[in-house]
Amino acid sequence: MKKITQKEIVMEYFKKNPKRDIPHPEIVDWVVSEYLTRTTNVFRDPDRQIRQLHQSGFLIKVKKGVYRFDPEFVQERKLEDFTPEQKQIILKRDGYRCVICGKGKAEGVDLQVDHIKPKDKGGKAIIENGQTLCAMHNFRKKNYKQTETGKKMFIRLYEAAKNINDIDTMNFCAEILEVFEKNDINGHIIWKK
Ligand SMILES: [Zn+2]
Numbered sequence: 374m375k376k377i378t379q380k381e382i383v384m385e386y387f388k389k390n391p392k393r394d395i396p397h398p399e400i401v402d403w404v405v406s407e408y409l410t411r412t413t414n415v416f417r418d419p420d421r422q423i424r425q426l427h428q429s430g431f432l433i434k435v436k437k438g439v440y441r442f443d444p445e446f447v448q449e450r451k452l453e454d455f456t457p458e459q460k461q462i463i464l465k466r467d468g469y470r471c472v473i474c475g476k477g478k479a480e481g482v483d484l485q486v487d488h489i490k491p492k493d494k495g496g497k498a499i500i501e502n503g504q505t506l507c508a509m510h511n512f513r514k515k516n517y518k519q520t521e522t523g524k525k526m527f528i529r530l531y532e533a534a535k536n537i538n539d540i541d542t543m544n545f546c547a548e549i550l551e552v553f554e555k556n557d558i559n560g561h562i563i564w565k566k
Pocket residue numbers: 471472473474475476506507508509510
């Protein structure tokens with residue numbers, strides 16, 4: 374079962390009570406007790422999570438200590454996506470250049486803000502987890518695992534063919550592995566011919 378995050382549990386209550394002004398003690402009491410029941414952990418700083426959800430545009434601050442969730446007001450966005458403001462900070466920090474190849478607007482590349490630790494692995498929308506990548510390197514990063522698996526598979530097949538002296542299969546694998554090297558894909562996996 375997926376572990377619930379503190380942000381998710383705060384949003385759960387607001388989403389159950391849409392378009393209602395919810396005073397601070399009500400939400401805090403509920404999330405603290407729910408979080409304890411579900412995770413057996415203590416939710417130490419609900420104020421901080423509520424504040425962050427407001428800053429990220431998920432909650433409307435009605436007045437001091439009163440927040441409101443309005444589904445029509447909140448833009449459809451996943452909890453751990455970077456906000457436009459966060460993206461600007463990350464791009465600026467990285468000098469508006471891809472952190473891998475150093476290319477930027479001057480070279481005509483499209484820059485994207487990437488989660489260093491991916492969202493589906495629990496990566497958070499915090500500045501430290503963001504990096505600037507060009508469209509090509511972002512795509513490569515996303516496909517890294519697949520090409521990695523492919524390269525390892527052809528290396529194993531090449532070795533197996535070598536053991537039984539199957540020259541045709543060896544040549545076939547060698548040709549594919551040379552394509553990996555020619556295109557500089559997964560260079561960290563060393564293949565010895
Ligand atoms: Zn790049």
